[in-house]
Every structure is written in structure tokens, then in C-alpha cells.
Amino acid sequence: MRKFSLLDHELIPKHEIMSEEDLKTVLKMYNIGKEQLPKIKVDDPVIQEIGAQAGEVVKITRNSQTAGEAYYYRLVIA
Template identity: 55%
Template structure:
């Protein structure tokens, strides 16, 4: 019997996982300026998070997360990637 532990599962394909994107430096600057915050003031997400790993984000990156909701439609949130 073969072990299934060798298979890598991409967490982004699950229906409950919202879309995650790494922002370019230019996009991140625009977002931070519009929000009037520094990167460290954004909510944090660890680099060890499965989705963060899957999209190749590194500490210091800013991630845009787009969530779909039946009540409000679409919500965009931002997270600052930290080590860990």
C-alpha cells in the first residue's frame, strides 16, 4: 500500500479558501498610502501558513485576500507576512 503522505495538496483549490495574491511593491505602496498605515500595522499572517507557502510569499510581503460573501458580495483584506 502506498502512503498518501507524499502527495502535496494545494490549499487554494478548496472552496472555503479565499483568493490570496502577493502585491507588487507598487501596489503595496498604494494600499498602505490609501489606508494611512505602515506594513507592520496590518494584521499579520505567518510565512508558514499553507496558502502563503503555496503562493510563494515571503516575510515582508503584503497579501491581498479577496473573500466572497452572500451578504456583502466581495470583501478585500490585506495581511503582512511575518516569519514563523
Template identity: 40%
Template structure:
């Protein structure tokens, strides 16, 4: 199965791997450091479907959309286990 098919499912939110500059720009104003973020496992199918390869310590931005809450962003730090 092509991993890109995963993003076609409306129940799977878009995941974006952030570089160091983006992490500082997005988390800095929130006064949050990556180690304080909720975790996402390296073996998560959404990470495997990314164009870039994630590694432990990377930060992922998750774009969620719901009818009740509208659009919002969530952040996760990648961990092995």
C-alpha cells in the same frame, strides 16, 4: 498533494502577494503602513501554495467572498513567527 488544489476549496480565499508599488497603491489611500497590518505566518499553507515565494515583510492581499458581506479585501503582513 499539489498546492494548487488548495485554491479549489471554496473555504480558502484567494491570496495574492503584492509588490512594493501595489502595496503603496492599495494601502496609501487607507493611511496604513504594512507594520500596522494583521500578521500571517510564513508557514501558512495558503502562502506555500502561491506561485511566488513569500518572505517576511511582504504584504498579502486576501480576496474574500461571503453571502452576507459580498466581496471584500483584507491585507496581511508576512512574519516568521
């Protein structure tokens, strides 16, 4: 029996854990620190599914009618 994946649902955008190198680029681009990013709890179902840990940053890719794809960044907290 196949386990249901939240990420397979059409309303759930793509979530991925960012590498340190990619994170540095984003933080420099926006001239902010990691703690200034919006937060997401470690017990969020999608965060649990992708295996993100507190302190990591997740990149969320959403489809946008105007921009094609829009990127959002969330700091995982306990």
C-alpha cells in the same frame, strides 16, 4: 498524479502577493504603515503554497454577501 492545492478548495479564499505599487496605494488609502497590517505567518500552508516570503504583503479576496468581494491584507512574518 496531481498534487492537491489548498487554493482549489471552495472554503479557501483567493490569496495573492501584492506588488509594491499596489501596496503603496493601499497603505496610502488607509493612511497606515506596512507594519500596522494584520500579520500572517510564513509557515501558514497557503502562504507556503503561493511562495510568499517574510516582509511581503498578501491580498486575500473573500466573497461577501453584502459587498460582493471584500479585500483583506496580511503582512507575512517569520
